[in-house]
Amino acid sequence: MxxxxxxxxxxxxxxxxxxxxxxxxxxxxxxxxxxxxxxxxxxxxxxxxxxxxxxxxxxxxxxxxxxxxxxxxxxxxxxxALRIGMLAHRRLEQLPQPVLLEVDDIRRALADKGGSLEVFSPSWYEQRSPAKRLAVLLEEEPCSAWILLRSSAAVQQWFMERRVPCLIRGYPHPGVELPHLDVDWQATARHAAGQLWRMGHRRVVVLSPSEPLKGVEAAVRGVMELGEPGFHATVQVENGTSAGIGKVLTRALQMKEAPSAIIATRPRQAATALTWLASQGIRVPQHLSLVTLAWEPFLDHLVPEITGYRADTDAVAKLVVRRLERLAAGDPNPGGNVWITPELVPGASVARVK
Structure with missing residues (x-):
C-alpha cells in the first residue's frame, strides 16, 4: 500500500x-x-x-x-512480492485510531521490503456462515498471507481447516489453533487493579461493552482474579451510548458501598465517564479515580489526562510483519511471544484514597 x-x-x-x-x-x-x-x-x-x-x-x-x-x-x-490481505469488520476509515496507526506502520514495513497490504471489509465478514464467500474472495484476491482482525469463530475455523497462512490480530476462539498476536488484556487489567489497590482503592467498577469481545472478557478476569484483601470489583455492562454509560455509573454510585475508582475497558468509555462525572459535579480524581486499559490519541486532549495503557504501534507492526514473512514462507508456526505488553502512562486521573 x-x-x-x-x-x-x-x-x-x-x-x-x-x-x-x-x-x-x-x-x-x-x-x-x-x-x-x-x-x-x-x-x-x-x-x-x-x-x-x-x-x-x-x-x-x-x-x-x-x-x-x-x-x-x-x-x-x-x-x-509479499502481498498481505487484512480482513476487518469495518471499513478502514471506521477503524479505531490505534488500529489505523498500526495499519500504516505495517504498510511502511512491507513497502520497505517491496511488499504491500490490502484491507478488505466485506459486509458478510461477521455472518454466521461465511465459508463460500471466503473461498471466492481468496480465489479472486490471492495473498501471501492474511491478517484476521476482530474475526469470528467461523472465520478462524475456516482458515484453520484449509491451512491458509494467516495471523489472528486478536484472541483465538476456543478450539482454534492459529498464530495470533494481541495485548495481554488479562495481565494488563490485573496490573491496573493492583495499582488501584496499592493506592487504597477497595471498591472498583469495571465498564464493559455489551458486545462479546474476547479481550474484554480477559480483562474482566484479570480484575476479578486480583485477590487482594478487601478488594471488590463490580462489572457494569453499558450499551455503547453516552446515556448508557451515564445510566450504569448512576447505578454504581448509588450502591451501598460506592466505588472509589472506575476501570474503562474501551477508550470511549473513559472519555464519556470523565465528562458525565463532571456534569454531575463529581471531580476526577478528587472524588473518583479513572483508568483506561486501551488508548486512543483523542484521550491526550482531555483534562485531566487519563491514566492508561498504550502499546507501541510501530513495534507491534514489526512483530506482525516478521510473523507474516515466516507464514508466507511456509512456516505454520512463526513462534515468538503471542502477547503484547502495553506501557502504563501515568496521567492525572488517579489519586490515593485519603
Whole structure:
C-alpha cells in the first residue's frame, strides 16, 4: 500500500511492484478497484496511471476499457512480492485510531521490503456462515498471507481447516489453533487493579461493552482474579451510548458501598465517564479515580489526562510483519511471544484514597 510522502509517486511505485510481480496479468483493474485496493482517491489513481502511460508501462486505454500492461519484459518479472490481505469488520476509515496507526506502520514495513497490504471489509465478514464467500474472495484476491482482525469463530475455523497462512490480530476462539498476536488484556487489567489497590482503592467498577469481545472478557478476569484483601470489583455492562454509560455509573454510585475508582475497558468509555462525572459535579480524581486499559490519541486532549495503557504501534507492526514473512514462507508456526505488553502512562486521573 502507498506509504507516507507523495501519494501519486507512491502509487506509481506500488503499482509497478505489483505489475512486476505478475499480480494483474496483462490487464490492469479499473480505476475504482485500484482506488479501493490502494486506499486512495480516484484522482490520485488517474494521475498515477498517466505517469505509468508516460513511462511506457501501460497502454493508453479507450473509454470504458481496461488498460493493457505493456512495459514489463518477462525477464524482468521477479518472484512475487509479499502481498498481505487484512480482513476487518469495518471499513478502514471506521477503524479505531490505534488500529489505523498500526495499519500504516505495517504498510511502511512491507513497502520497505517491496511488499504491500490490502484491507478488505466485506459486509458478510461477521455472518454466521461465511465459508463460500471466503473461498471466492481468496480465489479472486490471492495473498501471501492474511491478517484476521476482530474475526469470528467461523472465520478462524475456516482458515484453520484449509491451512491458509494467516495471523489472528486478536484472541483465538476456543478450539482454534492459529498464530495470533494481541495485548495481554488479562495481565494488563490485573496490573491496573493492583495499582488501584496499592493506592487504597477497595471498591472498583469495571465498564464493559455489551458486545462479546474476547479481550474484554480477559480483562474482566484479570480484575476479578486480583485477590487482594478487601478488594471488590463490580462489572457494569453499558450499551455503547453516552446515556448508557451515564445510566450504569448512576447505578454504581448509588450502591451501598460506592466505588472509589472506575476501570474503562474501551477508550470511549473513559472519555464519556470523565465528562458525565463532571456534569454531575463529581471531580476526577478528587472524588473518583479513572483508568483506561486501551488508548486512543483523542484521550491526550482531555483534562485531566487519563491514566492508561498504550502499546507501541510501530513495534507491534514489526512483530506482525516478521510473523507474516515466516507464514508466507511456509512456516505454520512463526513462534515468538503471542502477547503484547502495553506501557502504563501515568496521567492525572488517579489519586490515593485519603
Amino acid at each position: 502507498p506509504s507516507r510522502g507523495s501519494l501519486v509517486v507512491e502509487c506509481v511505485r506500488v503499482m509497478k511492484l505489483r505489475i512486476e510481480g505478475g499480480e494483474w496479468g496483462k490487464l490492469l483493474p479499473g480505476e475504482r478497484r485500484l482506488a479501493e485496493a490502494l486506499q486512495v482517491g480516484r484522482d490520485t489513481i488517474r494521475l498515477a496511471l498517466l505517469q505509468l502511460e508516460r513511462e511506457g508501462v501501460l497502454q493508453e486505454a479507450d473509454a470504458g476499457a481496461r488498460r493493457r500492461i505493456i512495459g514489463v519484459r518477462p525477464a524482468a518479472v521477479k518472484a512475487k
